[in-house]
Amino acid sequence: MGKTSVAAEIHEQLSVAGVRHCLIEGDNLDQAYPAPWEHKLAERNLAAMWGNYRRLGYRRLVYTNTASVRVIDELSAAMGDDPRVTAVLLTAGDTTAAERLARREIGTALRRHVERSALAARELDEVVADWVHRVPTDGRTVTEIAAEVIGLAGWPAP
Template sequence: MTGRSEVLLIGGRAGVGKTTVANEIHAQLSGLRVRHCVIEGDNLDLAYPAPWEHQLAERNLAAMWHNYRALGYRRLVYTNTVSVQYIAELTAAMGDDPKVIAVLLTAGDSAARERLARREIGSGLAYHVERSDLMARRLDETVPATVVRMSTDGRTVAEIATEVLGLTGWTAAPRRD
């Protein structure tokens, strides 16, 4: 498959629903038979000690995207808390000058904490709540105005995913590549 690739970057604080929305986007696109892949960026450099200074996430993204492209994929849904802050680095790692759609999902403190409490059943809840609050402030202050901000408070996952997909144009008929 040829053609310019496209990447949907989904960022936001912990507990905002990035992974859940990406999974719903995957379900909707799959139902429409739209060729795509999903990469959860948090898993690309999940190690101790943290290997961030080695750009491991970008290196792993480059390797994975190369493999997807070799199989004909050109649409990527990528989630990571700070993905919308590192657009240039992530697209450089992809290596094929993708068209970028960047979305910052937002949620109020109480909604994010409630979601985290359901998800973090081990010893990490306090850490994740603290990091979530910090990242919400940082993202709000530093993410460029060109990134679409979308609240998840009081909305269903399907509604959010449908709105995000509307930004991509990937569901417009009759394209199924």
């Protein structure tokens, strides 16, 4: 299961349990060409969206992003309210990752995505802080993974 599927399941489990929360897909906050990363657009958009949710009384945020575990401090600062962060890195073996990508990608892009995915997974595991939770996804259902992440956050169990 990928981050988007797990986030959707977390959202569903929390909703069924009546736990007030919001979900922001971080990959969409600065998805543009040419890439606007140098302008900190993701952080600015997160600050705006979180501010809107906070004004409506939300205090729990499920935030997904491909490499957000590399910039936790920057994202937390953008939120502006000293959030308690439970960072999670979903992991999968190369075979599992390749199988998942094959269901999503087609044509010549598949090989490039598989190679990039394997490289990124190894790099993230090496550079991400030890306090970031690693949650293996191989051979598990999205329901199990989401329940584990909810537990790690210390939120009410579904």
